[in-house]
Amino acid sequence: MIYFNQNDYDKVAYNKPDGTKATVKSSGCGVVAACIVFDNYVGKTLYTPAQMAAFSIAHKARINYGTNEATLLKALCAENKGFSFKVTNNVDDLVKHLKSGGMAICNQGDKYNVFSTGGHYVVAYRMNGNNIEVVDPSMYAGKYDSYARPTRIVKKTEHGCIVTAAEMKKATQDRNPCYYLVSYEGVKTVSKTYYGIDISEHNGTVDWAKVAKKVDFAILRICWVGNTQNKMDKLFEKNYAAAKKAGVKLGAYVYIYSKTAAAATKGAEWVLKQIKGKTFELPIYCDMEDPTIAGLGKTKLTAITDAFNAAIKKGGYRVGIYASLDWLRNKLNSTVKKYYTWIAHYTSGTDKYKGEYQMWQNSSKGKVDGVKGNVDTNYLYENIFSGSASTLKKPKTPASSAPTYTAGKTYTLQTDLKVRKGAGTKYAQKLLTELTANGKKNAKSGKYAVLKKGTRVTAQKVIKEGNNIWLQIPSGYVAAYYNKNKYIK
Secondary structure (H helix, E strand, C coil): CCCCCHHHCCCCECCCCCCCCCEHHHHCHHHHHHHHHHHHHHCCCCCCHHHHHHHHHHCCCEECCEECHHHHHHHHHHHCCCEEEEEECCHHHHHHHHHCCCEEEEEECCCCCCCCCCCEEEEEEEEECCEEEEECCCCCCCHHHCCCHHHHCCEEECCEEEECHHHHHHHHCCCCCCEEEEEECCCEEEEEEEEEEEECHHHCCCCHHHHCCCCCEEEEEEEEECCCCEEECCCHHHHHHHHHHHCCEEEEEEEECCCCHHHHHHHHHHHHHHCCCCCCCCCEEEEECCHHHHHHCHHHHHHHHHHHHHHHHHCCCCEEEEEEHHHHHHHCCHHHHHCEEEEECCCCCCCCCECCECEEEEEEEECCCCCCCCEEEEEEEEECCCCCHHHCCCCCCCCCCCCCCCCCCEEEECCCEECECCCCCCCCECEHHHCCHHHHHCECCCCECEECCCCEEECCEEEEECCEEEEEECCEEEEEEECCEECEC
């Protein structure tokens, strides 16, 4: 789990509105509790305590006696898609929420102390049997050995304690609300990458039974949406039925060339009629790339995106945006990142956009059994599939296309390559002066050693580093095959 202890933040300011100096250590249990909940839901650090404290102050959640948790959570849920919360004073509601996989922030009062000698926010992390496992933002050695706590808890843990529902109820009985039940749609960072394709009528007839064995998901084109005319992808219905039968998890996209928000809304309403009754495990993406609307400017293009997605969302579907890196950075406002984001950018490195974007379309020339010719391939970096995680298949690994290299043979660089002191990116790049005479002759000018595209190199030794391959050459070490990309042939 991701854990923060407010006692570690005695130098991080969390001053009161009246100007009194304070720190996260002295007054920040509410912001640290929010960090623990939000960060653990997504499986990565969305906020540090310092960032959360600043966020709380900026959104006027800081009050003289601590944190207005409702104000803080309202602002956090508005800023982070997929999150929501509700309040309750019923401990049975808390238990039900925890049993469903949720987390909650619990508000201890002053009358019956379990987690502190006064008011204190703690996290109800999960159920432990019939009891509640509590993560305490202010944990220290011997805390649950003091006062009456040993008799009021089931047992102490590394980051808090385990209590019965009855004791939790007593601890919070003089607070209103007692519990803030935080929910999340199910988007959680995964350590493994999901692999998928996107399909349109241009791919022809697809053998979905074969495809199902090679991919984790597929994104189907539904249609085009314009200004006065809309047009279905002629193979969408066939692809949808066959993919569903084969058990492939599906998302979809709509190609947009509407010039106004009003046209986009009408187009979305038409789309909803075409897909009535259909279900998707991934979002429906608004495809923004048409050159006829590229010059409309950020404000209009963002408004078109928002209008289309609002209508699709109203129809009960999750929504996203598909665009090139250029469009996302230069033609759309940064606010579109509130949607599930799918980036198209054909470049090397399968982890290049992990964390910044949820899905990356890395190639238009992929090969997958069941699809004739080239197909767009994609890496999904977060588990945003609908349904519980337990129902998901284990991520598949794309079929290996690692080349074979042989010591003693000569190969050609397909791009400019750094020369390192060892086989791996952990090793430092060599200086230009450290290359052989022939290496210097084929290197780019500058302080550090970079061999030019087209340079011929002789492999003295072939070194495998995980799934990557490095060659030892007279001048040092170069990446031949790295992150599934061939740099030397």
